[in-house]
Amino acid sequence: MHKKGYQQQYADSAQTVELPQFNKFSRDNKLLKMIERQQTEDSAAVVFETVSRSEFEAVLGELNSAGFTVPARGMTGRTGPLYQRHNLTALPFVKNRDGVETYCIKISRRRLPAPADITFAEDLFALNSHEYLSAVFGERFLKKDVFYFSENEVNKCSVIFPGTNMQVIFVWADEVNNRNISLLIIGGSTRPDNSPQFYAQNEFYKWRSAQGLYLGMSLAELVQLHQSPLTLWGWQTEQPGVITQRSKGGVDFTNLRVQLNCADCSDDRIYTKNGIISSETLQKEGRRAFISSLVLMPPKLSTASK
Secondary structure (H helix, E strand, O other): OHHHOOEEEEEOOOOOOOEEEEEEEOOOOOEEEEEEEEEOOOEEEEEEEEOOHHHHHHHHHHHHHOOOEOOOOOOEOOEOOOEEEOOEEEEEEEEEEOOEEEEEEEEEEEOOOOHHHOOOHHHHHHOOEHHHHHHHHOHHHEEEEEEEOOOOOEEEEEEEOOOOOOOEEEEEEEOOOOEEEEEEEEOOOOOOOOOHHHHHHOOOOOOEOOOOOEOOOEHHHHHHHHOOOOEEEOOOOOOOOEEOOOOOOOOOOOOEEEEEEEOOOOOHHHOOOOOEEEHHHHHHOOOOEEEEEEEEOOHHHOOOOO
């Protein structure tokens, strides 16, 4: 770096460890370029700043040539589109430094878990973008899709291991960049499908929640794990078979939506007058109810998710 005219100094902040910063000045001591390294517990980054717009655009061109995905080309306002490739992201932006327009690119590398280190469904929250999923599992086991909340409400999603007992649907909060998990869905379909054949094919998934829940778990096993009776919405309601939030006990349902299916249950009116069914009622009649889907939400989105 010294041979290219850069001077080394150190920058320190609460968010980063002390790392060298390299500055290049003009003959009249004006800052022309800066390269700064940043590091956190799970990521490392390099910030490049220049007063030359042509140099800035040349770097963006190199990102395109290197295979980075980007939703749109060119700057719109002071912040450009996000470039992504596997565990790398690059964010271009413009700022004013001492009255001079400065063109910046922050390139970050995220430390991702290996597949062998992903034990529970909650561990998947570390893979917070389609590109991160591609880096860990490979593009051949991944596809982009659209998730239907209803016929009129859809959301972009990605699906790992589609059509297998390892399938998980990632619903994205940031649909432009296919990143930031809104929901993780295990045992569901991207489109509404409540057929018995669908549940039979997806009954025994390999994913488990950190609390011990899994698809195919019987109602009796769930009650035993919960250490208390449960209540669920009837199968003729708008949330068929979903455990209610009033079910307090050993299992925390705050960020976990659990849906049950029943192989031999009668109409709701046999069990309830208000649409809510007690697990004790179903167990007393020996009904074969089991977990058919799990929906996991990041804690910060638990009260605002769709």
